[in-house]
Amino acid sequence: MRRSKRKLKHYINELCSMARQLFPGAKVRVKKPYETEDADIIVELPINWKGKTARKLDLLIQRKLDILIETGYDIVVFVEKPNRRKDGGNKARKAKTSATR
Template structure:
């Protein structure tokens, strides 16, 4: 199966839009892939996030897995909860993330 950057970008955009719909107010960004995956998406929940994430996460992961099965694109999605971010010595917040594989 031949992969193209344009097609990959379309699926990344789709997942980013879905994440923003599922997690209103979240900051969604794409970063270069770490190892063998095709793309990494980071969903940073807002600091005032008080809702659960299980249902939304399941919807997002289900679509991510559909894309993997249909196209072979391995797009990793990280969801950062506000209480999972820790403050480092210089005052910046570093995230402890859980990846959705």
């Protein structure tokens, strides 16, 4: 299967656009991939995020897997949930991150 940078960019843009639609207000960025990956997409949810994440994440994962099966492109998507504050904001728990492979 012949793979091109142009096609890869198309799929990266598609997933980024989908992430912005599913998670309004999120910061979406593309990182340099590790080792055998073709791309890493980071979706940082806004600090005031109160929406349901699981179903939306499932939709994003399904499209990412469809792209992998159809084209062989390994595009990793990380969804970073905002930090949760406790004790009046004096102590912050580590942000939870969901990654799809």
